[in-house]
Amino acid sequence: MxxxxxxxxxxxxxxxxxxxxxxxxxxxxxxxxxxxxxxxxxxxxxxxxxxxxxxxxxxxxxxxxxxxxxxxxxxxxxxxPYPWTTRGIAAASELADLVDEFSTEDRELLIKNLADLASETPRTNVAAIQVKKILRNTEPHIRTAFKDTLSSIISEPIIKLIWGS
Ligand SMILES: [Zn+2]
Ligand SMILES: [Zn+2]
Structure with a gap:
């Protein structure tokens, strides 16, 4: 056969x-x-x-x-990475640069975590929890903007972990 x-x-x-x-x-x-x-x-x-x-x-x-x-x-x-993965990470970093309310430290941490969010690594859950903490104190429209930007490159369980279901 x-x-x-x-x-x-x-x-x-x-x-x-x-x-x-x-x-x-x-x-x-x-x-x-x-x-x-x-x-x-x-x-x-x-x-x-x-x-x-x-x-x-x-x-x-x-x-x-x-x-x-x-x-x-x-x-x-x-x-x-496929082009959409690279572009998604780049777009989210650009967005992070535009948000004035992030401290420099938070912004750098967020950007550093993006690659782990887009892939399945031993750090993915750690990255998700760090990003969740950083986004917690931002305005709802900023949280939504990150969700929209990242939802095409990160998996459903990680989206739920960061933004809730
Ligand atoms: Zn290839
Ligand atoms: Zn298209």
């Missing part, structure tokens, strides 16, 4: 909008540019050219498992 790759290939824009999670099955939904932000889309890693792992393909029996697709933050072939 032949063993097939169970995963399709995803098409994602440089800002991280998932266009198609399985291009093998939805090729007519593919787009050269993102309809949400106008950025070019990619199906492979810009650094090593390996395909972006998409959702699981439906099997031959015809039933499809509708698993929610979560786009990868890092390339599984070369380990580099």
């Amino acid at each position: 032949e063993i097939n790759n169970p995963y399709g290939t995803a098409q994602i824009c440089l800002n991280g909008h998932v266009i198609v999670d399985t291009i093998e099955e939805y090729r007519y939904d593919m787009k050269a540019y993102c309809d949400k932000c106008g950025q070019p889309t990619i199906t492979s890693c810009p650094d090593c050219k390996s395909l972006i792992r998409g959702n699981e393909k439906s099997n031959d029996c015809g039933y499809i498992i509708f698993d929610e697709y979560e786009k990868p933050s890092f390339c599984i072939s070369c380990g580099n």
Whole structure:
């Protein structure tokens, strides 16, 4: 029996909008540019050219498992962050620079923690709790702005840990 790759290939824009999670099955939904932000889309890693792992393909029996697709933050072939991960971290650092009410120390700590929030490291929970503490004393609209900026690059459990459910 032949063993097939169970995963399709995803098409994602440089800002991280998932266009198609399985291009093998939805090729007519593919787009050269993102309809949400106008950025070019990619199906492979810009650094090593390996395909972006998409959702699981439906099997031959015809039933499809509708698993929610979560786009990868890092390339599984070369380990580099995808463009949306780099951009998300950069946008959150820029936002941190704009908030006057942070002390210099808090701002530096927040920026230092962003990379750990975007990946799963032994420090991710520590980073989440530090960020939660730093954001606790800021105004609600600032907390929301950070949530909106970071929600596309950090996982659901970490979002809940920082901002509550
Ligand atoms: Zn987009
Ligand atoms: Zn790569």
